[in-house]
Amino acid sequence: MSAVRVFAPATVANVACGFDTLGFALDAPGDIVEAVRQGPPGVRITTITGDGGRLPLEAAANTAGVAVLALLAALDDRGTGIELALHKQMPLGSGLGSSAASSVAAAVAANEVLGRPFDRAALLPFVMQAEKIACGAAHADNVAPALLGGFVLVRSYEPLDTVRLPFPDDLHAAVVHPHIELLTADARNVLRKTIRLDQAIEQWSNLAGLIAGLTLGDHALIGRSLKDTLIEPVRSMLIPGFDAAKQAALDAGALGCSISGSGPSIFALTRGRADAESAADAMVRALETYQLGSDRFVSRINPHGAVVL
Amino acid sequence: MSAVRVFAPATVANVACGFDTLGFALDAPGDIVEAVRQGPPGVRITTITGDGGRLPLEAAANTAGVAVLALLAALDDRGTGIELALHKQMPLGSGLGSSAASSVAAAVAANEVLGRPFDRAALLPFVMQAEKIACGAAHADNVAPALLGGFVLVRSYEPLDTVRLPFPDDLHAAVVHPHIELLTADARNVLRKTIRLDQAIEQWSNLAGLIAGLTLGDHALIGRSLKDTLIEPVRSMLIPGFDAAKQAALDAGALGCSISGSGPSIFALTRGRADAESAADAMVRALETYQLGSDRFVSRINPHGAVVL
Numbered sequence: 001m002s003a004v005r006v007f008a009p010a011t012v013a014n015v016a017c018g019f020d021t022l023g024f025a026l027d028a029p030g031d032i033v034e035a036v037r038q039g040p041p042g043v044r045i046t047t048i049t050g051d052g053g054r055l056p057l058e059a060a061a062n063t064a065g066v067a068v069l070a071l072l073a074a075l076d077d078r079g080t081g082i083e084l085a086l087h088k089q090m091p092l093g094s095g096l097g098s099s100a101a102s103s104v105a106a107a108v109a110a111n112e113v114l115g116r117p118f119d120r121a122a123l124l125p126f127v128m129q130a131e132k133i134a135c136g137a138a139h140a141d142n143v144a145p146a147l148l149g150g151f152v153l154v155r156s157y158e159p160l161d162t163v164r165l166p167f168p169d170d171l172h173a174a175v176v177h178p179h180i181e182l183l184t185a186d187a188r189n190v191l192r193k194t195i196r197l198d199q200a201i202e203q204w205s206n207l208a209g210l211i212a213g214l215t216l217g218d219h220a221l222i223g224r225s226l227k228d229t230l231i232e233p234v235r236s237m238l239i240p241g242f243d244a245a246k247q248a249a250l251d252a253g254a255l256g257c258s259i260s261g262s263g264p265s266i267f268a269l270t271r272g273r274a275d276a277e278s279a280a281d282a283m284v285r286a287l288e289t290y291q292l293g294s295d296r297f298v299s300r301i302n303p304h305g306a307v308v309l
Numbered sequence: 310m311s312a313v314r315v316f317a318p319a320t321v322a323n324v325a326c327g328f329d330t331l332g333f334a335l336d337a338p339g340d341i342v343e344a345v346r347q348g349p350p351g352v353r354i355t356t357i358t359g360d361g362g363r364l365p366l367e368a369a370a371n372t373a374g375v376a377v378l379a380l381l382a383a384l385d386d387r388g389t390g391i392e393l394a395l396h397k398q399m400p401l402g403s404g405l406g407s408s409a410a411s412s413v414a415a416a417v418a419a420n421e422v423l424g425r426p427f428d429r430a431a432l433l434p435f436v437m438q439a440e441k442i443a444c445g446a447a448h449a450d451n452v453a454p455a456l457l458g459g460f461v462l463v464r465s466y467e468p469l470d471t472v473r474l475p476f477p478d479d480l481h482a483a484v485v486h487p488h489i490e491l492l493t494a495d496a497r498n499v500l501r502k503t504i505r506l507d508q509a510i511e512q513w514s515n516l517a518g519l520i521a522g523l524t525l526g527d528h529a530l531i532g533r534s535l536k537d538t539l540i541e542p543v544r545s546m547l548i549p550g551f552d553a554a555k556q557a558a559l560d561a562g563a564l565g566c567s568i569s570g571s572g573p574s575i576f577a578l579t580r581g582r583a584d585a586e587s588a589a590d591a592m593v594r595a596l597e598t599y600q601l602g603s604d605r606f607v608s609r610i611n612p613h614g615a616v617v618l
Binding site (some may be wrong): 155 | 331462463464465472475503504505510512515516524530
């Protein structure tokens with residue numbers, strides 16, 4: 001059997017005011033998974049590269065494996081054997097949806113080798129099961145944009161209801177990943193379980209503005225709305241140099257800037273690539289003054305999500 | 310001097326999931342204010358009809374008067390005399406923005422008799438001052454749509470940032486006003502000052518869906534998103550028959566149904582006028598089984614707000 005290779009992209013979840021409900025896809029970085037139909041029934045991970053030996057080869061404990069196991073279970077397929085090779089090409093624990101990129105690439109690749117029994121959106125429940133292994137909850141705000149591309153709103157989980165949002169063609173993202181590692185669980189534990197109603201109103205007013213700005217192609221409104229007055233003030237304390245990097249991005253012309261997912265990566269949205277390059281450079285320099293090295297990524301908003309290579 | 314007559318419409322604030330940030334305007338009911346430039350400096354309310362004698366004639370204590378006083382103060386005009394006649398044509402304490410309709414009609418009328426020194430949107434701060442008299446806080450979610458028409462998002466108060474949202478042409482509203490009276494202050498006091506983060510996430514995910522549905526003209530998404538899982542469960546306990554009326558509206562084909570403002574009025578959004586008529590009839594009948602009389606209103610979404618007659 002011939003192998004299928006799939007690339008799935010990094011994603012920025014939360015997007016400032018859209019905590020646990022909004023995410024978008026980048027062009028790069030991302031992960032590649034090769035899938036081939038061979039061997040005895042079940043899912044085997046034959047190779048993992050780029051993870052520094054940190055990810056488990058056991059399929060049921062690895063997000064890529066879990067996604068494919070869920071896909072086979074949905075087909076009630078107990079006879080097929082699928083072997084996966086996982087090539088991590090992005091940092092783990094970065095807040096850029098590393099586990100989502102792996103599970104989405106694996107699910108799309110396995111779906112291809114099986115003759116595409118599911119359309120793209122129908123793979124979402126399988127990769128959500130993988131997220132449950134990775135971060136304890138079946139969140140969709142990374143996996144949905146990694147799978148479908150663009151900006152995706154997760155309006156509801158029961159029933160699952162995702163909405164692909166239009167966005168301006170020239171919207172770009174600057175992302176820096178400071179060389180520190182946060183675990184999603186830690187970043188989640190710093191959050192309060194209750195909030196004041198007036199804080200919630202401020203947050204959802206900004207989210208409403210962001211959704212309107214994206215769908216109407218209003219860059220200034222996107223910028224005014226890219227505010228997280230609820231989560232960022234708490235989580236940013238875990239990221240040395242965050243305030244300086246954010247200010248540097250805004251000074252360099254970014255529309256807005258906040259924490260990517262649960263951090264430590266920081267993203268900025270810009271109008272056009274040139275501003276994104278400037279914002280990324282400015283954030284890297286700001287973090288250097290805190291003795292923090294970082295990786296930088298500049299990308300348009302990836303409109304299609306995972307791709308078969 | 311010749312008088313200027315202005316009609317300003319009733320409005321539905323909150324719109325299910327958009328608590329304190331979203332509102333839309335109806336074609337009817339509404340209030341009419343006549344303004345004329347005459348007499349000694351200051352603002353006088355010469356007549357109020359339709360209020361059953363409940364509203365104060367003193368300008369500084371009446372929302373119509375306060376709005377015009379604020380307008381004159383912004384012009385630093387201490388020489389002009391303005392007389393107002395206020396014709397209430399909608400119920401007080403109904404949750405339909407009764408005070409907003411009066412203050413908006415008065416501000417627009419006064420602005421006309423003064424030769425229109427302010428454009429329409431610039432009147433917003435004056436009518437917000439009037440809201441502070443009426444309900445203790447300078448909310449804009451009734452006055453903004455009454456003034457500007459359509460759906461208006463109040464993204465931010467400091468600085469003030471309102472966003473007019475597109476909406477489908479065929480969107481209609483069915484509104485019933487049960488013959489009970491709630492005071493906004495009471496309806497506000499039943500709300501918790503703190504909420505769980507997961508409740509907030511559910512609410513803002515629906516609001517994001519509603520904004521996307523309105524701007525994209527996606528009726529089904531509007532319907533799925535018209536959910537208030539935070540405020541409605543508490544406030545609806547103050548409205549006998551609410552659950553039955555809501556179910557009746559949905560059974561009659563409404564996209565969604567919730568409390569208008571702080572209640573007791575109930576609104577439903579529908580695709581087309583025929584469904585709005587059916588939903589209004591169904592809600593009236595449902596309330597009758599609770600021995601509650603009600604007024605019914607059916608309206609398209611009013612696209613222009615207050616009008617000079």
